[in-house]
Amino acid sequence: MVRPVNVEFKAGKARLEEKSLHSDARKGILKFSISPEGIICVQWREREKSAIEDEYYFAPGDLQFIKVKNAPSGTRMYYLNFSDSGTKEFFWLQEPNADNDSKLEEGIKLIGAYEHDDDEDTMQVDTPPTTTNTQSTSTVIQPTPTSTIPTTGTTKNTASNLSSGITSSGSSNTSASSSGNSSLNMDFLKNMISNFSQNQPNKNVLLSKILTGENILPFLRENEEIRKELSKHLPEGCDSQEKIFEILHSPQYAQALEGLDYAIFEGHGGEISQLLGCEPNIQSMRGVEGFLTSIQESVNKQKKKDSDQNKK
Amino acid sequence: MGDNYEGWCTIESDPGVFTELIQQIGVKNIQVEELYTLDPSEYNRLGEIYGLIFLFKWMQDKEEKVVSENDNLFFAYQVINNACATQAILSILMNNETIELGEELGNFKSFTKEFPPLMKGEAIGNSDLIRETHNSFSVPDSFIISKKKGKKEEPFHFISYIPFEGKVYELDGLQKGPISLDDCTPENWLEKVTPFIQKRMDKYSQGEIRFNLMAVIKNRSTTLQEKIEKLEKEKVELTSKQSETSTSDEEKSKIKLKLDSIDNEIDTANNEILMEQEKFRNYKEENIRRKHNFLPFILNLIQSLAEKDKLLPLVQKAKDQSQLKQQQSK
Numbered sequence: 087m088v089r090p091v092n093v094e095f096k097a098g099k100a101r102l103e104e105k106s107l108h109s110d111a112r113k114g115i116l117k118f119s120i121s122p123e124g125i126i127c128v129q130w131r132e133r134e135k136s137a138i139e140d141e142y143y144f145a146p147g148d149l150q151f152i153k154v155k156n157a158p159s160g161t162r163m164y165y166l167n168f169s170d171s172g173t174k175e176f177f178w179l180q181e182p183n184a185d186n187d188s189k190l191e192e193g194i195k196l197i198g199a200y201e202h203d204d205d206e207d208t209m210q211v212d213t214p215p216t217t218t219n220t221q222s223t224s225t226v227i228q229p230t231p232t233s234t235i236p237t238t239g240t241t242k243n244t245a246s247n248l249s250s251g252i253t254s255s256g257s258s259n260t261s262a263s264s265s266g267n268s269s270l271n272m273d274f275l276k277n278m279i280s281n282f283s284q285n286q287p288n289k290n291v292l293l294s295k296i297l298t299g300e301n302i303l304p305f306l307r308e309n310e311e312i313r314k315e316l317s318k319h320l321p322e323g324c325d326s327q328e329k330i331f332e333i334l335h336s337p338q339y340a341q342a343l344e345g346l347d348y349a350i351f352e353g354h355g356g357e358i359s360q361l362l363g364c365e366p367n368i369q370s371m372r373g374v375e376g377f378l379t380s381i382q383e384s385v386n387k388q389k390k391k392d393s394d395q396n397k398k
Numbered sequence: 399m400g401d402n403y404e405g406w407c408t409i410e411s412d413p414g415v416f417t418e419l420i421q422q423i424g425v426k427n428i429q430v431e432e433l434y435t436l437d438p439s440e441y442n443r444l445g446e447i448y449g450l451i452f453l454f455k456w457m458q459d460k461e462e463k464v465v466s467e468n469d470n471l472f473f474a475y476q477v478i479n480n481a482c483a484t485q486a487i488l489s490i491l492m493n494n495e496t497i498e499l500g501e502e503l504g505n506f507k508s509f510t511k512e513f514p515p516l517m518k519g520e521a522i523g524n525s526d527l528i529r530e531t532h533n534s535f536s537v538p539d540s541f542i543i544s545k546k547k548g549k550k551e552e553p554f555h556f557i558s559y560i561p562f563e564g565k566v567y568e569l570d571g572l573q574k575g576p577i578s579l580d581d582c583t584p585e586n587w588l589e590k591v592t593p594f595i596q597k598r599m600d601k602y603s604q605g606e607i608r609f610n611l612m613a614v615i616k617n618r619s620t621t622l623q624e625k626i627e628k629l630e631k632e633k634v635e636l637t638s639k640q641s642e643t644s645t646s647d648e649e650k651s652k653i654k655l656k657l658d659s660i661d662n663e664i665d666t667a668n669n670e671i672l673m674e675q676e677k678f679r680n681y682k683e684e685n686i687r688r689k690h691n692f693l694p695f696i697l698n699l700i701q702s703l704a705e706k707d708k709l710l711p712l713v714q715k716a717k718d719q720s721q722l723k724q725q726q727s728k
Contacts, residue, residue, distance in 0.1 A: 134608070290720030296712045297699060305708055312702045319695035321686045333687065341537070342692035362697055378700065378713055385704040 090200050092119040093193035096180035099130060099140070100163060107163065109178050114139075116177055118151075118197050123353040126197055128166060130177070137344070141351065142166060142175065143373065149198035153191070162187060291375040293350075294343040299334035306330065350377050359384070406480040406529060407536030410688065411453055411554060413612060414681035415535050416487060420614075422531045424500030425491055427620050433611040436592045436599075445621040447588060447613050448497060449490030449560040452595060453483070454602050454609035456555035463568075465575030471562055472507065474518035476571025479553065484532045485522055486556035489569045490614045493560050502527050519571065538691040559595065561587035568594065619674045622667045629660050629667075636660070 097116040100109045113133040121127055126144040128151075131137060150167035154176075157163040162179040179187065306313040307327065317325035324333060333339055349358065355377035356367070364384035369376040409415055416430035430451075431444055441447060472492035476482055491497055492507050499507060506528075510521045522528055558569040559579075566587050568577040582590040595611065602609045639645060640653045703709040 290723075291713055291716050293696070295716045295719070297696065301712055301715070302699065305703065305706070309702070309706065312706075316695060316698055316702065319692075319698055321690045332683075336684070336687050338537075338684070338687035338690070339692055342696065346693070346696060358697070361693075362701055375713055375717075378704075378709055381700055382704045382707075382709050385701065389705070 089120060090193065090196035092117060093190060093197060094118070095190055096133065097130070097164075097177045098180055100176035100178050102174070102176065107176055109161075113180060118149075118194050120197060120200060121351070121353045124200070125353065126200075127351065140175070142168075143351075144198075146201055147198070149194070151191075151194050151198070291373065291378075292343075292347045293374055294340060294347055296374075296378075297343055299331060302334055303327075303331060347374060350374050355380075405533070406478045406523070407533050408480050409483065409532060409535040410537070411483055411610065411612075412684075414684050415688070416483070416612070417678075418681060418685050419484065419531055419535060420487060420491070422534070423527060424502050426498045426500060427617040428491070428497065429615055429617050430487070431613050431615055431618075433613050436596055436611075438589070441588050444613055444615045445618060446616040448494050448616070449558055449614045450588075450591065450595065451483075451486045451490070451556055451558050451612045451614065452598060452609065453486075453554050453556045453612070454598075455607050456553045463573055463577050465573060466565075466578040467575055468563065468565075468567075468578075471567065471569075471576050472510075472518065473515050473569055473576045474522055474571060475515045477516070477519035478523045481522060481528075481532060482554070482556045482571065484528060485519075485571055486558045486569075487614060488522065488528070489558045489571075490560055493562050515575065535685065535688065537688060559591050566591045566594075619671050622671050622674070626664055626667050629664050633657060633660050633664075 094115060094117040096113065098110050098112055098114050100107045102108075114130055115133050117127075117129045117131075119127050119129075124146055126146065126149050128142040128144070128149075129138045130140040132139065148169070150169065152165055152167055154163035154165060162184060164177050164179070166175040166177075168174070181187070181190070306316070313327075313330070314325065317330065320330070320333060324330060346358070349355075351373060355372075355374075359365075359377060359381055362381060362384075364381055367380055369380045369383075409419075413430045413432050417428070420428045420430070428448075433440055433444075433450070472489060474485060474489065476485060478485075491499060491503070506521070506525060510518050513521060555570075555572070560567050560569065561582050561584055564581060564583070566579045566582045568579055570577070579594050580590045599609065599611075636653050636657055640650055640657075645653070700709065703712065
């Protein structure tokens, strides 16, 4: 089965609040992709920033990206449906041209329908859609993260649409959400709310949020031996509390954590935990939480083994 | 792109990186500063500006520009994508007679003088000095798995602007040759180039394309030191005039005022030198961190946390925090 190309387009977030949808005015990018292991990954970030703000994972066949049927004219809304928790994550399209929506939907459908084949060459992740059938598709479904070329129409149009905060394919009904958190009342949502759950999937468990200076410095202060040991892995002359503080708050350290987060979400958790002498298991492939849990379990096992031996 | 040009890493576009890179190539007394506006006061702040670099996320631009040949000018085609920042810097350094290139780069310049642009570009690609210096600033890709596999680097493109033999030039390694924008003098070239850069900025901000402007300038500490020396000289002259018997009291008090203001200026310049030194210290530390591979530290840290049973509580904390944040935003 040929791996479908990534689908990425301009979209903002929206959230459900007291029976109405509130749109987040920030300009964003929503990206659908498939990891080398066949996991479907949906990411949202602000257009001007590279940091991913939200990330959701779906097993093959579980992806549900559904169009909101009764959205007010001029807005196009979709939601990710998490069938097990009943949670929904809402998005509003910021692509200027609604005519291309169907192509986006098709691209997402392809990703949702994709079945992973273990023999497949993982390098295909990057393969750009060189053989797309129609010209317009090739610009909608983008292989690179941040192309800003509009699907159709002129650049000028896009720019003016964007500056007003919403892109609504030339319809005159742009006022509805052009002013930040406008509240869109939607009757059709009433039935949804009954099974709306507070539970969110764990998308915020990231090394870059766990191994922060704030969390780690107290630990290193309490355990001087560990601090000394760890500072061997830092640039020379960085063993003082002060230097370590500086490093843990530096963008370079943050970048390294983000790189590792990324590698783990790409499914390399197993290989990384092997570096620590842990046996790779399925769990270590399941995001950062799974990765860390499996390391803790492996350390616990080792501890138990050691203490058993001591008893003997 | 031929096999010969592989092995050029991407480096971060940062004034600290570029400043140290230039030093390491052997060029003296140069630093790179970021420009935030195209205001004359911003130019003045930086002292002597040898050239400007405009960098932006590359996009296809069909516009073919009229090129103007000038055999004296160092112009190279961009053969290696990852080297484009270094190439943009080189095209400024190589085209200014007042800059001390140092032995190796000086040799490179005379060696490539007669080369056509394509060969100049290839020569950059083949220069061990340039490549090795450039690569020493790459961020270590420590993860056995190349994380770049899925994470494509955004292609940035760099264009240089320089004054050369009475003209302002735009040097873009993707164009057929140097582009002469306007006539200029060494004094007014920045004024002349500003509208052209402004035009580009307007174009890219409309298209939401990220861009950045940097200036290759004379080392600030040197500039400030020279200024202080000049002021000290003036001070000596004024002081001796002040002590002359022929000087009237009225003149003497005028001189005193003048001397006070000179002292003030010297103080300010000295403070600025201290700030520059601090900045260079920071650059150095940042570059050390940039080149450092944090993976062993992070992995050992995770293990230590696990051994002390602190790992999962921190995971829980991150979960709680995210939940709290979500509730707050509701």
